[in-house]
Amino acid sequence: GESVGLHLPTLSVQEGDNSIINCAYSNSASDYFIWYKQESGKGPQFIIDIRSNMDKRQGQRVTVLLNKTVKHLSLQIAATQPGDSAVYFCAGMNTGFQKLVFGTGTRLLVSP
């Protein structure tokens, strides 16, 4: 089966720094990945997605990098702000399957 996991349970950064949150997956057949942000007491909020035919995708202040060779993806947040403090989840989907598999999350703490 598929497993998706995040490298660190907590990441602490200073306001204005760039943040990098990492995620590893086990199944080389995974072909679609999504990053979510979840604030306390709320549902996950879609940030950005990437398909396996891409290595990089950029959004507003965020970049997702996909390395299929080592089955790793990362979320980079530029100029991190206090409002970015939340738990970040990666999720992956396999070719031929119809469900997302979620990692356990990394809590991002941004201090002023």
Place this chain on the structure above:
Amino acid sequence: DGGITQSPKYLFRKEGQNVTLSCEQNLNHDAMYWYRQDPGQGLRLIYYSQIVNDFQKGDIAEGYSVSREKKESFPLTVTSAQKNPTAFYLCAGAGGIRQPQHFGDGTRLSIL
């Protein structure tokens, strides 16, 4: 406002009681999903539906039931057979299988 609406925000269940969690969407999404979230864990899939009048079991369907009589609605019933129902329940919708899932703000279920 468009989106996924879950109600109630908080719900309490008595021993031996069935309770139903509501999920409504006005995004015209074909696919809808129910997840359970426990502290320190990722989201786990309970049930999903890709089309009206059809649904499939996810990874942890035991003790739960769903219906999909209308495109807009995907209610989840937590039955008395679910012995550990205390959790945060999240409903999501998506325009297709490899499209981002968009979440509601959850229902927190506790046992009295």
